[in-house]
Structures are given as structure tokens and as C-alpha cells.
Amino acid sequence: MKYLKHRGYTGSIEYSVEDQLLYGKVLGIKSLISYEGETGKDLEQDFKDAIDTYLSYCKEEGEKPEKPFKGSFNVRLSSHLHRQAALLAMEAQESLNSFVAESIRYRIDQITGKQKHSDIADV
Incomplete structure (x- = not known):
């Protein structure tokens, strides 16, 4: 199985037949970080954006980001x-x-x- 990787985080790659959409979630953490896209390129970009948004949010709030697969x-x-x-x-x-x-x-x-x-x- 292939995974997406960005800044130490790993994401799944799934396909919804009903929605005809690629989607996934970040693996190895308790928080739910999900992403989607119509193409593989869109999915990968949304994954990276979701990770970057999560890390920015943690920094702004003074929270320590979850370490995946700790x-x-x-x-x-x-x-x-x-x-x-x-x-x-x-x-x-x-x-x-x-x-x-x-x-x-x-x-x-x-x-x-x-x-x-x-x-x-x-x-």
C-alpha cells in the first residue's frame, strides 16, 4: 500500500466510489486530520495543506503537535x-x-x- 508523507506525517489514500473522490486521513495520531481531492495531485496538495494548517494552528495556540507513531x-x-x-x-x-x-x-x-x-x- 502506498502512503502520502509530509513533515514526518503519513496519510492514507482511499477512494469513494459513491463520491468519485480520493480521500484520506493522517495516520498514527489521535486527532482527525482528513483531506480529499479529485486527482492524485489534488489529494497530495490537500494532504500537505492539512498538515501545514495543523502545525500552524498548534504553533498559534502554543500547543505541541502530536507526534505520529510515537x-x-x-x-x-x-x-x-x-x-x-x-x-x-x-x-x-x-x-x-x-x-x-x-x-x-x-x-x-x-x-x-x-x-x-x-x-x-x-x-
């Missing part, structure tokens, strides 16, 4: 899977956080066929 999230597991992961992490003498991060890296590598992710920071 690096922490809750994961809900069965107690059995949680126990297995925690015990394996202890046996490997690493934190559960490191174990989970490495497991996610491994799965991403499987899906994308890549061996290294320079854009994924070590935890």
Missing part, C-alpha cells in the same frame, strides 16, 4: 502468550519490550522480504 502502544495478548513471551525474554536475558520489538521486526522482514530496517529504531 513508539509506544498497548498490545493485548492472551495470558498464555504473554507468559510464553515473558519467559522466553527472561531466558534470553532481554526485556519483554526488546523481545516484542524484535519479534515485530522479524515479522516485518518476512512480509516485506527485507533484511534490515534503517528506519526502525532499536528499542
